[in-house]
Amino acid sequence: MKKHILFCYWACITCTAKIKYNLILLNHYFHSIFISSNTVIGNNYCLLHHVTIGSNKPLSNDAPVINDNVFIGCNPCIIGQTIITENCIESLKS
Numbered sequence: 001m002k003k004h005i006l007f008c009y010w011a012c013i014t015c016t017a018k019i020k021y022n023l024i025l026l027n028h029y030f031h032s033i034f035i036s037s038n039t040v041i042g043n044n045y046c047l048l049h050h051v052t053i054g055s056n057k058p059l060s061n062d063a064p065v066i067n068d069n070v071f072i073g074c075n076p077c078i079i080g081q082t083i084i085t086e087n088c089i090e091s092l093k094s
Contacts (some may be wrong), residue, residue: 014039020068023047038063042086045070052077 013019016037024046033047036054038061051072055062056079064082066072072090084090 017041017063036063040065042066042068042070044068045072047072048074050075052079054079056080 010031011033013033013035014037017035017039019035019039019041020043022044024044031049032051033049034052034054035041038055039053040063041053045066045068051074053064053066053072062081064078064080064084066078066084067086067088069087070084070090071088072078076090078084078090
């Protein structure tokens with residue numbers, strides 16, 4: 001069974017996700033955020049609520065890579081072998 005962190009705001013972030021520094025939440029907290037294993041997230045990123053970042057297959061290594069200085073807005077699903085480049089904005093329902 002994979003280990004994960006479950007916050008009181010219903011966020012699930014697996015311990016094997018590679019997440020760097022400087023998370024900015026903009027008063028949206030960790031409400032409904034899911035980050036799967038093998039996901040890589042760089043420095044200086046912002047997540048709003050209802051974000052899903054993960055694989056489209058169970059037990060797969062096909063996880064997204066999110067580079068530095070990325071803003072991720074409300075309700076996006078970033079699934080599979082997706083690479084989000086530096087200085088990017090990922091918006092609603094993308």
